[in-house]
Amino acid sequence: MLATYMNAEWIGSFLYSIIRISTPLIFASLGACFTKKAGLMNMALESMMLTAALCGVLCSGASHSIFIGFLGAVISAVMIAGIISYCAFFLKTDLYLTSISINLAAVGGTVFVLFLTCGQKSTSAGVINSLTIPQINIPIIENIPVIGPAISGHNLLTYIAFMAVGVVYFLLNETKTGLRIRSVGENPQAAESVGISVRKIQTISFLISGVFCGFAGAFMSMGYVSWFARDMLAGRGFISMSATNISDASPVLSLLASMMFGTSQAVANALQIASVPSEVVSALPYITTIVLVIVFALIRQRREYTRRLRLAASIDE
Amino acid sequence: MKKTRRIEIAFELLRIVIAIAIAYVLAMIVLFFISEQPMEAIKSFAFGPVSTKRRFSSVIELAIPFMFTGAGMCMMYSANRFNLAGEGIFLFSGCIITLCSFQLAPLGLSPLIFPLILILIGAIAGGILALIPALAREKLQVNEVVVSIMLNYALLYISNFILRNFMLDTSVTYSASFELPESSKLINIWQGTRLHTGIFVALFVVVAVWIFLYKTPWGYSIRTCGLNASYAKYVGINVVVSCVVAQIIGGACAGAGGAVQILGLYDRYQWDSLTQYGFDGLLVSVLAKRNPILVPIAAFMLAYLRIGADIVNYVTDVPAEFISVLQAIIILLVAAQSFLGGVRDKVIYDSAKKGMKAEEKKEEVK
Numbered sequence: 250m251l252a253t254y255m256n257a258e259w260i261g262s263f264l265y266s267i268i269r270i271s272t273p274l275i276f277a278s279l280g281a282c283f284t285k286k287a288g289l290m291n292m293a294l295e296s297m298m299l300t301a302a303l304c305g306v307l308c309s310g311a312s313h314s315i316f317i318g319f320l321g322a323v324i325s326a327v328m329i330a331g332i333i334s335y336c337a338f339f340l341k342t343d344l345y346l347t348s349i350s351i352n353l354a355a356v357g358g359t360v361f362v363l364f365l366t367c368g369q370k371s372t373s374a375g376v377i378n379s380l381t382i383p384q385i386n387i388p389i390i391e392n393i394p395v396i397g398p399a400i401s402g403h404n405l406l407t408y409i410a411f412m413a414v415g416v417v418y419f420l421l422n423e424t425k426t427g428l429r430i431r432s433v434g435e436n437p438q439a440a441e442s443v444g445i446s447v448r449k450i451q452t453i454s455f456l457i458s459g460v461f462c463g464f465a466g467a468f469m470s471m472g473y474v475s476w477f478a479r480d481m482l483a484g485r486g487f488i489s490m491s492a493t494n495i496s497d498a499s500p501v502l503s504l505l506a507s508m509m510f511g512t513s514q515a516v517a518n519a520l521q522i523a524s525v526p527s528e529v530v531s532a533l534p535y536i537t538t539i540v541l542v543i544v545f546a547l548i549r550q551r552r553e554y555t556r557r558l559r560l561a562a563s564i565d566e
Numbered sequence: 567m568k569k570t571r572r573i574e575i576a577f578e579l580l581r582i583v584i585a586i587a588i589a590y591v592l593a594m595i596v597l598f599f600i601s602e603q604p605m606e607a608i609k610s611f612a613f614g615p616v617s618t619k620r621r622f623s624s625v626i627e628l629a630i631p632f633m634f635t636g637a638g639m640c641m642m643y644s645a646n647r648f649n650l651a652g653e654g655i656f657l658f659s660g661c662i663i664t665l666c667s668f669q670l671a672p673l674g675l676s677p678l679i680f681p682l683i684l685i686l687i688g689a690i691a692g693g694i695l696a697l698i699p700a701l702a703r704e705k706l707q708v709n710e711v712v713v714s715i716m717l718n719y720a721l722l723y724i725s726n727f728i729l730r731n732f733m734l735d736t737s738v739t740y741s742a743s744f745e746l747p748e749s750s751k752l753i754n755i756w757q758g759t760r761l762h763t764g765i766f767v768a769l770f771v772v773v774a775v776w777i778f779l780y781k782t783p784w785g786y787s788i789r790t791c792g793l794n795a796s797y798a799k800y801v802g803i804n805v806v807v808s809c810v811v812a813q814i815i816g817g818a819c820a821g822a823g824g825a826v827q828i829l830g831l832y833d834r835y836q837w838d839s840l841t842q843y844g845f846d847g848l849l850v851s852v853l854a855k856r857n858p859i860l861v862p863i864a865a866f867m868l869a870y871l872r873i874g875a876d877i878v879n880y881v882t883d884v885p886a887e888f889i890s891v892l893q894a895i896i897i898l899l900v901a902a903q904s905f906l907g908g909v910r911d912k913v914i915y916d917s918a919k920k921g922m923k924a925e926e927k928k929e930e931v932k
Binding site for chain 2: 290292336340341342343345346347349350351353354356357358360361364365370483484487488490491494526528529531532535536538539542543546547550
């Protein structure tokens with residue numbers, strides 16, 4: 250049975266699907282890097298992406314313009330980020346609680362808007378004629394076997410996602426705002442003492458992660474598929490957050506962690522074709538996420554432990 | 567000092583009432599603008615749930631699962647842990663007790679004991695499952711929200727798997743299990759409605775959680791961990807154990823809730839998507855200010871809102887989902903420290919000033 254899968258064509262399309270599935274995770278986990286560096290946990294990635302996905306469909310369907318649809322997606326996600334930061338940093342609600350309740354509101358709210366605009370509660374497919382962001386074939390590379398089908402012909406946003414890793418690295422490490430974000434995350438009191446407004450920086454970090462979630466949401470409804478469906482993210486926001494946590498908010502490692510989670514989903518999809526019960530296949534990405542998160546935490550704890558031992562030994566000397 | 571506390575409590579209550587009032591007003595405005603028959607919609611939203619006996623009982627029926635998950639979330643939230651596994655546990659417990667009921671049916675247990683055993687099984691399953699995010703959090707510092715949400719999805723698909731492979735009744739057109747044994751069901755207590763004895767179990771759980779959390783030393787350590795973990799550690803409370811225990815009990819409540827829901831309202835296990843009761847538990851516990859004794863009231867309020875929205879959905883052209891946005895607004899207003907905070911501080915300041923003046927006068931008289 251294995252032989253049927255182990256040909257160049259299949260490997261190419263499998264690698265293609267890994268990259269495709271990982272795209273929203275990469276965007277969202279890059280966005281979460283900013284909030285993580287600012288010392289906050291962004292648990293509202295899910296709601297930002299979901300809102301962006303819906304607004305992408307609605308705006309592109311109404312305006313017949315891909316760009317306006319994309320812009321609508323990004324702006325809506327930033328608005329959600331703005332609401333959360335206003336509540337958490339200015340009205341002083343608990344950030345976890347705010348994020349969770351906004352997530353719940355987004356699940357119901359998107360269905361509500363979907364019903365008002367489409368007259369049905371499950372999907373916008375067939376009702377709203379929304380546009381998709383074009384796919385791009387890379388000249389020369391597309392003709393190379395295995396690699397060509399794997400990395401050519403992706404959605405424009407997929408290539409942007411990979412390039413965004415460099416941008417995030419630059420923003421976090423080479424700009425003034427990035428430095429401030431990191432200093433607030435390291436020690437808010439120290440940052441406050443040198444005149445940095447902590448809540449302003451925290452708000453900025455949330456808004457930037459909103460922009461990235463907007464990209465992710467736009468990809469979901471304007472690239473991954475061409476419609477909006479209720480609860481279409483199915484926990485991707487939390488998976489991306491785990492990717493950021495595992496990688497300790499390093500953009501490059503976040504990319505790798507996202508691709509790791511993307512791979513588990515791609516494997517699940519491939520198994521589905523191989524007639525493994527669909528429920529088991531659907532549960533697989535979530536179970537692998539739990540297992541991977543725990544394994545990485547164990548590794549980190551072990552490393553921390555040996556580091557302390559070494560430190561203690563060096564003090565003894 | 568006592569006076570200050572009293573003012574604070576009064577403001578907490580005022581904040582909840584105002585939050586709900588604002589949400590109601592917003593709902594009215596939304597309904598007014600998007601509905602074809604605005605007056606009809608507003609009327610059924612506000613008074614629909616009490617218009618007939620059937621509707622009123624359905625509010626109480628809906629409040630039962632809210633009480634279970636709400637009490638459970640009170641437990642977890644008191645330890646400041648957002649373990650949301652209650653959502654998946656609720657569903658999984660319903661599935662697993664259905665499976666167990668078929669295994670236990672040949673024993674011929676009496677209808678008094680049978681449901682109780684099943685509820686206990688559900689609670690134990692819930693406690694064990696809640697242990698996964700709890701241990702990951704306390705031992706490895708893994709964020710419990712992530713693990714519990716992933717666990718919810720995993721449990722959903724595992725339950726579907728169990729339903730498809732071990733107890734699917736192919737004689738019915740929809741995907742559901744075989745019929746539950748008659749002796750396992752909870753008894754109906756109000757003629758003409760679906761209200762069942764599960765409400766007593768729910769009230770028992772709420773009171774038990776309240777006693778545990780507020781009247782025992784263990785509950786005190788859990789609450790201390792939630793308020794200030796470093797302080798708790800410093801005074802010698804075992805933070806790891808306290809938080810794990812809180813989450814186990816929270817999971818057990820959700821598990822019992824899932825069992826009661828299936829045994830009280832269903833003939834067959836037929837859930838194929840997450841029930842949302844676990845998340846609603848968080849809303850209930852926030853409304854109840856983490857105090858289990860207020861959970862029945864909060865559960866009733868939330869159920870009232872929900873049934874109102876359902877009736878609007880049924881009677882007019884407005885989908886019931888608008889309620890989820892309102893819920894978020896209520897939660898945020900209730901949780902916002904700054905909302906009415908200025909007024910509260912002023913009232914406390916004034917009363918303290920008055921108190922000081924009164925004392926001065928007393929001293930002058932002396």
